[in-house]
Amino acid sequence: MIRTDLNAAPMYVAPSKQGIDLKLDANEWPVEDEFNRYPEPQPRALIEELSQVYEVDTKQLLLSRGSDEAIDLIIRSVLQPGNGALVQCSPAFEMYRHYATLHGAKTINCPLKRSDDFAIDIPAIVMATRQNDASIVFLCSPNNPSGTTISEDQIGRLLDALAPEVLVVLDEAYVEFSVLPSLAKQATQTPNLIVLRTLSKAYGLAGLRLGVAIGAETTINTIAAALPPYPIPSPVVDAAMQALSTPNLIELRVQQVRRAREQLKRALPQLSYVLKVWPSDANFLLLEVSDADRLVKQARASGVSLRRVTEYANLNNAVRISVGTQQQNDRLLKLLIDLQSTLPGQRAMAGNH
Ligand SMILES: Cc1ncc(COP(=O)(O)O)c(C=O)c1O
Structure with a gap:
């Protein structure tokens, strides 16, 4: 699979330190401390x-x-x-x-x-x-x-x-x-x-x-x-x-994210401007809304950054939201609820749900 031109080219290999007790091959500072090598x-x-x-x-x-x-x-x-x-x-x-x-x-x-x-x-x-x-x-x-x-x-x-x-x-x-x-x-x-x-x-x-x-x-x-x-x-x-070396680091974090993600996933479809919330196995949710630009701008004006997702043929007006802590999610949801008064509602487009 490698590029054919690379197959023939000599590649740089860092010199091995094995068996060496006087290292004079890399133009390093010679006095040993934490970072000289x-x-x-x-x-x-x-x-x-x-x-x-x-x-x-x-x-x-x-x-x-x-x-x-x-x-x-x-x-x-x-x-x-x-x-x-x-x-x-x-x-x-x-x-x-x-x-x-x-x-x-x-x-x-x-x-x-x-x-x-x-x-x-x-x-x-x-x-x-x-x-x-x-x-x-x-x-x-x-x-x-x-x-x-x-x-x-x-x-x-x-x-x-x-x-x-x-x-x-x-x-x-x-x-x-x-x-x-x-x-x-x-x-x-x-x-x-x-x-x-x-x-x-x-x-x-x-x-x-x-x-x-x-x-x-x-x-x-x-x-x-x-x-x-x-x-x-x-x-x-x-x-x-x-x-x-921290015990159970991943297990606890994954549990926390999954719980918070499910909470957001239940709350987001209730918002008038949310058309669709995609199923997510990650630490974020993807939503389609009535006006993604406006949502992202309004959230930013309140100090909250959401990711506007580029338009694709198979995805319009999409916003990606990372799952936060319980407290962060509460702040997010409060903001998103407040923004209902400034964003076009989409109840009329029920076929899209
Ligand atoms: C799908 C995917 N791959 C790779 C990366 C890059 O991750 P990193 O360079 O932090 O390991 C990201 C970061 O957001 C990602 O979403």
Whole structure:
């Protein structure tokens, strides 16, 4: 799957420290203190810890600066600059297109099926991949911004239908909030499947910028070649190790988010200007409203930021709202109720509910 021109190019490999007790190869400050040395390219302790969290081998995962960087690494190591193509399924996370554009690659859009709870359209993806000679298909489950999921069966059927040299990237940034299991283990057995995980969402560590790509060892080595030499700063590793040692961290947070999400999901359809609330397995909800611009502007005027979702052929006037704490949700709901007097009501469009 790697770009043919990269196969021939010599890649930078950071020098190993093994067996060395006088290190004079990296132009570092020579007096030992906390930060005088470059960090390990892939910090071993954190890799070991995360390999247990995701139940994969240490050689089957790669750490990046957020999964954002993993998306970029995959695009740069697989797509030929200037004429590569990837397929995404709108409404989709914006970074797939962003990094493809920066790389001079094309983004082909295969919309999710609105009438089927935003399921993927397998025949359309297969055809778009063939027709455009696309080498990567980006999927996201639970999907940002819709919150909807893709079943293991659907991913399996897509993999069966695609040529084996097409890489499927399954972005599982929000999977901890879902009832569906992660496909991380399956990715380690499937050379053309990479699963992306992150510590930014359920772990609550967005500020650390830690993402994880999981796949078969050969696939992981392919994308590792595009990493900068020392991407993960030492204090980030220490902070992550500390957070990961907190007992029940994820279980409690996931429970809290699910409870708050269900509360919002019950309350939001009562608002006069809300047309539809999509089912969500993530820590946000996607709504369609009578006037998304106005809603976002009015909320902002009260100090509350909501995300206006770009217009897609299969989604109009949509707003994405992150689930907050109980207190934050109470403030949000009070504001949204007050805004009923300033936004057009949609009772007349009942057919849309
Ligand atoms: C679907 C999806 N993937 C990846 C990311 C990037 O996450 P990070 O770079 O913080 O790991 C996000 C962030 O919002 C996201 O929604």
